[in-house]
Amino acid sequence: MPPVKRKLFNLDQYQVPRGKVQIISERCKGCSLCLEYCPNKVLAWSTDYNFKGYRYPVLEETEEKYCISCRFCEEVCPDFAIYVTTEPELTAKPQSTQRK
Amino acid sequence: MTRLGVFICHCGKNIARTVNIEALREKAATLPHVVLAKDYLYLCSKPGQTMIADDIREHRLDKVLIAACSPRLHGKTFAQTAQRAGLNPYLLDMANIREHCSWVHIDGAEGTEKAFSIIKGGLGRLLYAEPLEPFQSPVTKRVLVIGGGVAGIQATLDIANSGYEVYLVEKSPSLGGHMAQLGETFPTLDCSSCILTPKMVEVSQNEHVHLLSYSEVTRIEGNIGQFQVTVRLRPRYVDETLCTGCGDCVPTCPVVVSNEFDQGLGARKAVYLPFPQAVPAVYTIDWDACLNTDKLIICENCYKDCEAKAINFLMEPQEKMVEVGAVVLATGYELMPVARIGEYGGDEYEDVIDGLQFERMLSASGPTGGVVRRPSDGRIPQNVVFVQCAGSRDPEHGIPYCSKVCCMYTAKHALLYKHAVPDGQVYVFYIDIRAAGKGHEEFVQKVMSEERILYLRGKVSKIFKSGAKLVVWGADTLSGRQVEIEADLVVLAMAVIPSSGSQKLARTLHIASDLSGFFSEAHPKLRPLESNTDGIFLAGAAQFAKDITDTVSQATGAAGKALSLLANDFIKLEPTISEVEEGICRGCGLCVSICPFGAVKMLPSTRTGAMVAGINPILCKGCGLCTAGCLSGAVTLKGSSFKQIFAQLEEMV
Ligand SMILES: Cc1cc2nc3c(=O)[nH]c(=O)nc-3n(C[C@H](O)[C@H](O)[C@H](O)COP(=O)(O)OP(=O)(O)OC[C@H]3O[C@@H](n4cnc5c(N)ncnc54)[C@H](O)[C@@H]3O)c2cc1C
Ligand code: SF4
Ligand code: SF4
Ligand code: SF4
Numbered sequence: 001m002p003p004v005k006r007k008l009f010n011l012d013q014y015q016v017p018r019g020k021v022q023i024i025s026e027r028c029k030g031c032s033l034c035l036e037y038c039p040n041k042v043l044a045w046s047t048d049y050n051f052k053g054y055r056y057p058v059l060e061e062t063e064e065k066y067c068i069s070c071r072f073c074e075e076v077c078p079d080f081a082i083y084v085t086t087e088p089e090l091t092a093k094p095q096s097t098q099r100k
Numbered sequence: 101m102t103r104l105g106v107f108i109c110h111c112g113k114n115i116a117r118t119v120n121i122e123a124l125r126e127k128a129a130t131l132p133h134v135v136l137a138k139d140y141l142y143l144c145s146k147p148g149q150t151m152i153a154d155d156i157r158e159h160r161l162d163k164v165l166i167a168a169c170s171p172r173l174h175g176k177t178f179a180q181t182a183q184r185a186g187l188n189p190y191l192l193d194m195a196n197i198r199e200h201c202s203w204v205h206i207d208g209a210e211g212t213e214k215a216f217s218i219i220k221g222g223l224g225r226l227l228y229a230e231p232l233e234p235f236q237s238p239v240t241k242r243v244l245v246i247g248g249g250v251a252g253i254q255a256t257l258d259i260a261n262s263g264y265e266v267y268l269v270e271k272s273p274s275l276g277g278h279m280a281q282l283g284e285t286f287p288t289l290d291c292s293s294c295i296l297t298p299k300m301v302e303v304s305q306n307e308h309v310h311l312l313s314y315s316e317v318t319r320i321e322g323n324i325g326q327f328q329v330t331v332r333l334r335p336r337y338v339d340e341t342l343c344t345g346c347g348d349c350v351p352t353c354p355v356v357v358s359n360e361f362d363q364g365l366g367a368r369k370a371v372y373l374p375f376p377q378a379v380p381a382v383y384t385i386d387w388d389a390c391l392n393t394d395k396l397i398i399c400e401n402c403y404k405d406c407e408a409k410a411i412n413f414l415m416e417p418q419e420k421m422v423e424v425g426a427v428v429l430a431t432g433y434e435l436m437p438v439a440r441i442g443e444y445g446g447d448e449y450e451d452v453i454d455g456l457q458f459e460r461m462l463s464a465s466g467p468t469g470g471v472v473r474r475p476s477d478g479r480i481p482q483n484v485v486f487v488q489c490a491g492s493r494d495p496e497h498g499i500p501y502c503s504k505v506c507c508m509y510t511a512k513h514a515l516l517y518k519h520a521v522p523d524g525q526v527y528v529f530y531i532d533i534r535a536a537g538k539g540h541e542e543f544v545q546k547v548m549s550e551e552r553i554l555y556l557r558g559k560v561s562k563i564f565k566s567g568a569k570l571v572v573w574g575a576d577t578l579s580g581r582q583v584e585i586e587a588d589l590v591v592l593a594m595a596v597i598p599s600s601g602s603q604k605l606a607r608t609l610h611i612a613s614d615l616s617g618f619f620s621e622a623h624p625k626l627r628p629l630e631s632n633t634d635g636i637f638l639a640g641a642a643q644f645a646k647d648i649t650d651t652v653s654q655a656t657g658a659a660g661k662a663l664s665l666l667a668n669d670f671i672k673l674e675p676t677i678s679e680v681e682e683g684i685c686r687g688c689g690l691c692v693s694i695c696p697f698g699a700v701k702m703l704p705s706t707r708t709g710a711m712v713a714g715i716n717p718i719l720c721k722g723c724g725l726c727t728a729g730c731l732s733g734a735v736t737l738k739g740s741s742f743k744q745i746f747a748q749l750e751e752m753v
Contacts (some may be wrong), residue, residue: 005358005364006358006364006365006450006475007360007476007478007562008356008358008359008365008367008452008467009365009366009367009467009468009473009475009478010366010367010467010468010469011356011367013367013453014356014367015351015356015402016353016356017351017352017354030468037398039391066446068354068355068389069352069354069401070354070398070401071398071399072391072399075398076398083585091343
C-alpha cells in the first residue's frame with residue numbers, strides 16, 4: 001500500500017513566484033531542451049511549424065499558472081528563444097505538482 | 101625459588117556444597133612451589149582479605165592463587181588486596197572453582213577432582229606470570245555529545261557549565277529533538293517549547309559548546325580518555341557564519357514540500373528553517389527538493405534575495421576531526437511507522453495518524469495553529485478514537501516491550517482535545533494503564549473522570565474506511581462485548597523505537613545494543629548510564645523509551661559520569677595488551693588486517709629499519725586476535741602469554 005500523502009494544512013500560508021514565459025518562436029530549432037528541463041512540465045510542442053520548419057514550445061493558457069519562474073528554460077535554451085519575465089505581484093498558492 | 105600461596109574459598113556453601121574443601125586444600129599443599137594452602141568461608145570479606153594480605157607478607161609469598169569465583173566478579177577485589185600487601189597485582193591470579201565447577205557439578209568427588217585440576221592449571225599459569233604495571237594515559241578534557249534532543253542538550257549544558265568543552269553533534273538542522281515538537285507536556289501541561297527553547301539558546305550561546313548541526317559521527321577511534329572522532333558536516337548550502345536568519349530567501353523559492361518537523365502535516369520550502377525557534381537560527385537548503393543538482397545550478401531565486409550573500413550552491417561535505425575524553429550518546433527515538441500495522445490501514449487512510457502528528461496539531465505553532473483538524477477535509481473531528489499499545493507489547497509486530505510514555509500522552513491528548521472541542525466524544529482503547537511516575541496516576545484519573553472521555557479496555561482489531569468516516573472494531577473486555585465505533589479521526593499511540601541509524605552508530609562506536617536496538621547499558625541495575633565500552637555514556641530515549649523527566653535525570657547522570665572521568669589528568673589503563681617482538685616479526689602485516697580496533701600499524705624497526713608491526717597501546721583492547729593470528733608467533737598478549745597458556749593446559753590434561 002502506498003503511504004498517503006496528506007494535504008498540507010498550512011499550504012495557504014505559502015506563496016510561490018509566478019513567471020510569464022516569452023517565446024520567440026522564430027529562433028527555435030526544436031531541440032526540446034526547455035521541455036525536458038521545465039520542472040513543472042508546463043511547456044508543450046506547437047502544432048504548427050516556424051519558418052525554419054520546426055515545432056516550437058508553446059504555453060497553453062491553462063498551464064500559465066503553473067510556471068514557477070525558475071528560468072530553467074531560459075538558461076538551457078541555446079538559441080535565446082525563450083525567456084521568463086517575473087512580475088512581483090504575480091505570486092501564486094503553491095501547487096503540489098512540483099517535480100524535480 | 102618461587103613461593104606460591106593458594107587460598108581456597110568456601111563461598112558459604114556455594115563451593116563447599118559440592119567440593120570437598122579440606123581434601124582440596126591438602127592436595128594443593130603438596131603441589132610444587134606451594135608454601136601455603138589455606139581455606140576460608142568468604143575470602144572476599146574484609147577478614148578474608150586481611151588474612152590473605154597478612155599471609156603474603158608473613159610467608160613472603162611472591163605469587164598467589166585465589167581459588168574462588170569468577171575474576172569478573174572479584175578480580176578487582178583481590179588485585180587490590182595484593183596491592184595492599186605490596187605484591188604486584190598481576191602476580192595474583194584466580195582459579196574459578198565456582199561458576200566453572202561447583203555450580204555445574206552435583207557429584208562431590210567429580211567436583212573436587214575438577215576443582216583440583218583447575219587449581220593445578222592456575223598454578224601452572226601463575227608460574228610464568230610476570231609483574232606488569234598499568235600504564236597511564238592522559239585524559240583529553242573535552243566531551244562529545246551525540247544527539248541534540250533534550251537529553252543531549254541537558255548533558256551538554258551540565259558539562260559546559262562545569263567549564264569543559266563540549267562538541268554537540270546533531271543530525272538534523274536544529275537542536276530540540278522530539279520535545280520541540282510537543283505542544284504541552286504531561287503531567288503538568290507545561291508548554292514544551294517554552295521550557296525547551298531557553299535551553300537551546302543557552303547551548304548556542306555557551307562559549308564552551310561547539311555545536312555541529314546537520315552533522316553525523318562517521319568514525320571513532322581510541323579509548324577512554326582519548327577518543328579521536330571524525331564528524332561529517334553535511335552541506336546546508338547556507339553559510340552558517342553569514343546567515344542572519346532573516347528568511348528573505350523563502351518567498352521566491354518555487355519548491356514547496358512537506359515539513360518533517362510537522363510530521364508531514366505542514367509545508368516548508370526547499371530553503372527552510374524547520375521551526376521558528378530553531379537553533380542554530382540558520383536556514384538550510386534541502387538539496388533533494390531544490391531544483392538545482394550537483395551538476396546543474398540554474399535557479400538562483402534564493403541566492404538573489406539573500407542580502408547577506410550566505411547562500412553557496414557549491415558547498416561540499418566537510419570532515420572535522422575532534423579529540424575528546426568521553427562520549428555521551430543521546431540519539432533518542434522514533435515512532436514505529438503506521439505502515440507496519442496493516443490492520444490499522446497501514447498508513448492508507450489520511451485520518452489515521454500517529455501521536456506525534458496529533459502533537460503537531462495541538463501545538464500553537466503547528467500547521468493548524470493549535471486546532472485539531474481532520475487531515476482529509478480540514479474539519480474539526482467530533483468523534484476521536486485513541487488506540488494505545490499500537491505496536492507495543494505486541495510481539496507479532498516485533499515489539500515485545502511497553503513504550504512507557506503512550507498511556508500518559510494519550511491521556512494528555514484526550515484532555516487537550518476535550519478542552520478544544522468540549523462537545524466532542526473521545527474513546528480510548530487500552531490494554532492496561534501504566535502510570536507509575538510522580539503525579540501520573542492522578543493525571544490519568546482526572547482525565548478518565550472527564551465527561552465524554554470513554555476508556556475502553558481492549559484491543560482494536562481493525563480500522564477501515566466507510567464513506568467519509570472511519571470504522572473502528574475493537575473489544576471491550578470489561579463488558580465482554582465487541583464494539584464498533586464510527587470515528588472522524590483515529591490517533592495511534594505507535595511504539596517507540598530506537599532512532600534510525602542507531603545500529604550503524606553502535607557499530608561505529610563498538611558498543612552493544614539490545615534485541616530491540618536500544619543501546620545496552622553495562623549493567624542493568626548498577627551501571628545504567630554506561631555503555632559496555634569505557635568512556636561512552638548513555639542518556640535519554642536512546643537507551644530505552646522514557647519521558648522527559650527520566651530523560652533529563654539520566655542526561656545529568658551521564659554528564660556527571662563524564663565529568664568524574666574528566667576530573668582526572670591521567671587514567672590507568674590495563675597493561676594486559678598485545679606486544680610485538682620486533683626480532684621475530686617478519687613484517688607480513690597480517691595482524692594489521694586482523695585487528696578490529698585498528699591498533700596495529702606497520703612501522704620501521706628502531707634497530708634494523710625493516711617494516712615491523714607496532715601496536716598502539718591506547719587503541720589495543722587486549723582481545724588477543726592478532727596474537728592467535730600471527731604466523732610467526734611474534735605477538736604476545738601480556739598476562740596471557742603462550743608460556744602461561746601452555747603451562748596451564750599441561751597441568752590440566
Ligand atoms: C506523541 C508523544 C508525546 C509525548 N509527550 C510527552 C510529554 O507530554 N511529557 C513527557 O515527559 N514526555 C513526552 N514524550 C516523550 C519525550 O518525547 C521523550 O522523553 C524525549 O523527547 C526524549 O528525549 P531524547 O533527547 O532522549 O530523544 P529525542 O527527542 O528523540 O532527541 C534525539 C536527538 O538526536 C538526534 N539524532 C538521532 N540520531 C542521531 C545521530 N546518529 N547523530 C546525531 N544526532 C542524532 C535527533 O535528530 C534528535 O534531535 C512524548 C513522546 C511522544 C511520542
Ligand atoms: S520558468 Fe521554469 S517553470 Fe516556467 S516554463 Fe521555464 S522552466 Fe518551466
Ligand atoms: S535554488 Fe533551490 S532552494 Fe533556492 S530558491 Fe531555487 S529551488 Fe529554492
Ligand atoms: S590484541 Fe591485537 S587485535 Fe586485539 S586490539 Fe590489541 S592489537 Fe588489536
